[in-house]
Amino acid sequence: MGRPIRTRRQATLASLAAELGVSRTTVSNAYNRPDQLSPELRKRVLDTARKLGYPGPDPVARSLRTRKAGAIGLLLTENLSYAFRDPAALGVLEGLALACEDAGVGLQLVPARPGEEDVATVHRAGVDGFVVYSVPDDDPHLNAVLQRPVPTVIIDQPVLSGVDRVAPDDAAAMTTLGYHLIELGHREIGVLCMRLSRDRNDGFASRVRQEKAHYHVQRTRLTTLAESFDAVGVDWSTVPVVERFEHTIDEGASAARQLLDANPQVTAIVCTSDILALGALNEVQRRGLRVPADITITGFDGIADAERAELTTVYQPVREKGRSAGKLLLDPTRRGQGNPMTQQVITLETELRIGKTSAPPRTAEQHWFGP
Amino acid sequence: MGRPIRTRRQATLASLAAELGVSRTTVSNAYNRPDQLSPELRKRVLDTARKLGYPGPDPVARSLRTRKAGAIGLLLTENLSYAFRDPAALGVLEGLALACEDAGVGLQLVPARPGEEDVATVHRAGVDGFVVYSVPDDDPHLNAVLQRPVPTVIIDQPVLSGVDRVAPDDAAAMTTLGYHLIELGHREIGVLCMRLSRDRNDGFASRVRQEKAHYHVQRTRLTTLAESFDAVGVDWSTVPVVERFEHTIDEGASAARQLLDANPQVTAIVCTSDILALGALNEVQRRGLRVPADITITGFDGIADAERAELTTVYQPVREKGRSAGKLLLDPTRRGQGNPMTQQVITLETELRIGKTSAPPRTAEQHWFGP
């Protein structure tokens, strides 16, 4: 298993051809089209290659010529710790990796730190396409990706015309969830949401901030929820929305604390993610409140931990999001697309999962809308 | 945010230079060495580039010329579902991604299915180096990686002379764990281990199979444990070792069932991973046995779920494994290494964590070795 001795100068396809006294074409064919030369010659080529320590055609040179890198890039404007710790992100990653595996294509994680304005890493990535996951619509890395002459698929956000996209119908899902709460009788609610923009704001988010959010998913969930409650006479301006920059259970707990300290009257806390909801659950229990008897808590995503906690939440098929995005990007019948004429948007089904964390408010008479 | 209209033929650096009436070098400099040309000219170049829809230097062509791909590859001969579900593997991945992020280098997941004999994906990956994680010593993909003229770092296994490696001292760790059990008084033990070779064997593993295992880590853990127990007079040939191909909690449970059905006398089950141990815990509880009163169970890895279960286990710093490997591979002072003279092996510390799943056997008198 010893690796070949590194020679002073690496052998190339050309030097191998010279050594053998054949053309470069023939050597190339020996590797790529065995049927184009006699088995004897092919064996001789391969044997000599081994002798000379020629490792086979250089992948980069090949990529240049064939205009195929054999890999796609994933742009994820987040610290990696997020990508690998958040179950929803992980699901997307897994699905995407699966699609790549099926296609025999590499998946390159492109480094792009949140604060980083240097987009050179995007320009330098030798990939045949990009999947962009959950970035704000004003991110410079996103712009750099769109500049590249390769197909791109966006997962979740942002929504851009002319760019393929895979996403659940957040609006419909949130409407369903909102009406679940409305039917239960909740009128005094509070909301915990994830980061709305690249600038940090750990605290209450004004209605203007909500509507100007650069994270499309958060914006949609909030505005949709607002519409549902507006429709039953709740003035959304009075609904407290607490924002957190970091997306962790502890931050969810602290957000819940901030919310309840200022608004002890709320009968339900709607969270735009399960992680935040799990944190809220912790904080609420710490305060000695019972769920759902004293307070209702809902999440979003349908991660495994949420199921374990029997959280009322909206399930979305995260693995399928990644997989669909990968398949769409790698679909051989669609290569080289990217203009508005052929834009494709895949909408995934979500499902309201009513767990044991939602119930009518303590003192409310029920409001029924059904037949 | 609209993307540029795709022209019939992509503009290149050369065509841009021609349009501007400057040399290609100048255009290249405009992008890569702004100090090499006047700001006015540079602006003119960049403006014209925008006008022509030139997306900047092609990454692949650049890589060919500079002999830098700007990415490293990760070879992981496993189904991706494993990589993303096993917390230990995930930790490694996270640490590695972190190191890449720090270096501004991409991380490419190279598709390499377990059964797949086609190693073309390895040959086609345009990367500056490889990290190999946990592959058997006879894997064809590994061989393909070693053929490539780029530096390689192996995490955990296999152990190859001349190839850099990052790994915990499995032998020392297992010895410590073994003596912990011996001191508690256990003499009738059973073992659950992960896959020993690429051929599937869900069941008991003979001593020969253990010693011939192609997965070095498993082999080391088993043989080390064997030595410890041999030293106190336990004939290892009588110790049942149950192997599982898939590494899941459920498989751990089924392995434990198989072990206990055939060997109800064992007082301790040593598992070579926490996942297996958690499965064993489930099975043992299903049988109505109490842990640790009736039976002792130990794991290996120190994953979060193990801590939650208060499992007696060996903690190893998985994130650090990935990080160290990345740093070692990307260390600019060591580029282009790979011969035996400079081989580097980084050994990481492990720690025996005694939880609440290990205790003296029911009927045993204690055997103390300490002072």
Place this chain on the structure above:
DNA sequence: AACATGTTCTGAACCGTTACGGTTCCTAGT
């Protein structure tokens, strides 16, 4: 014997860029 049909191998163009080693021009110093 003439011709079609394969098989096997070759020559040259091309992929898009950057490294290298200049040349040219301008300014400041003497």
Place this chain on the structure above:
DNA sequence: ACTAGGAACCGTAACGGTTCAGAACATGTT
């Protein structure tokens, strides 16, 4: 007036392959 030195720019030669249109030769057909 002459020159040293730096700034700005350029021409050429790689980088290491793949591809396509044939050439050369052997084989089968009529």
